[in-house]
Amino acid sequence: MSEKVNSVDRLINVIERIGEAKSPIAASDIIFESGIPKPTCHRLLQQLEEANYVQLDERGHFYPGSQMLSIALDVRLTNQHKLQRQAILHGLSRKLEETCGLALANDDPSPHMVYYDRIQTNWPLQIVIPVGFPTPLWASASGKLFLSTLTPPQLRRVLSKLELSQCAKNTIVDNQSLKKELNTIQRRGYSVDDEEFIDGMVAIALPLYDQFGHFMAALFCHCPKSRKSVTELENYLPILRIAQQSLEAVYQDMKLSADRKDD
CATH class of the missing domain: 1.10.10.10 (Winged helix-like DNA-binding domain superfamily/Winged helix DNA-binding domain)
Known part of the structure; x- marks a missing residue:
């Protein structure tokens, strides 16, 4: 013992x-x-x-890493910061009139993304993916976004643990095509899902970085393709980037508050 x-x-x-x-x-x-x-x-x-x-x-x-940051977010976020974060997501969801939220990377039992927070749209037709639900790295906007932030050795290790199975009609199922997609995501700074995770669903995701420039979470928006296309979601990038910066600022303030408390 x-x-x-x-x-x-x-x-x-x-x-x-x-x-x-x-x-x-x-x-x-x-x-x-x-x-x-x-x-x-x-x-x-x-x-x-x-x-x-x-x-x-x-x-x-x-x-x-993302697991440590996830625990830190759960433990150290005060009610004030939770309210600030949810207020930003509520405002974003109202402007886009679609479901918005945050996703974190998780490696247990195998690498995937987890919905950490979500504001559901009020449309009668909606796609409901519950908080805590695991989503595939290779077939979701937030998952591909996370993969695009990894170094080549990290990416090789993660891909070695994944079986690129077909989730929907447009799922990328080979490593070369996926790596090409990740290079595109790195270049433009956001990721999209065009019926790759669920048939009839599209999504967009932007990264949230900590004060050292390391990936912390993905800000996402998803909706039925019958209501908005990927191109239409991309038209909301200016609004999404404002929310991205606001959420990063909340995290920075949370970190500073925690550091002052520790001192």
Whole structure:
């Protein structure tokens, strides 16, 4: 039992070092600050990376992954920030007259996106995807958006865990076509789903980044194709980008408030 507790303590210590760092931190610094033996620390970091709790930047330094950010959002968002976030989503949904929300990446048991928050439209005809519902990375606007933010090594690891099955009539089911789509998403800064996840549904998604420029969540809007086409959703990009910036500002304020509380 004491050995198990010691392992948990070490894991928490590593997570704290990464979570408290003001910028991506090197493994050598984590080892020095935590006092954890080098082989053990590298093993813990590898496990955390595989579970998407931490990610690597281009220098090989560690920063919080989507799983850690998801927990941080759940734990640290105060009622005030929740109200601000929902007010932005309500306003966006009213302007677009469609369902809008946020999606987070999740790696348990396999990589997928999860609807974290959602404001449902009032149209009689609507597509209802509940909060917490897993959506495929390769076949959804938010999922493809997340994949487009990964480094080549990260993308290879994630794709190795996925079976690109056919979800709807336009689902991308081969790696080369998917990588071409991800390059397009990187270039234009947003992602679309044209009946790739569900037949008759279209969607658009924009990224939310933290203060270090790392992907935090996807802001999405989806609707029946009979009501709006992908092109019509793209016409709302100016409005979506205002909401994107507002939501990022809420997160920045939340992070600053939490830092002041910690101090």
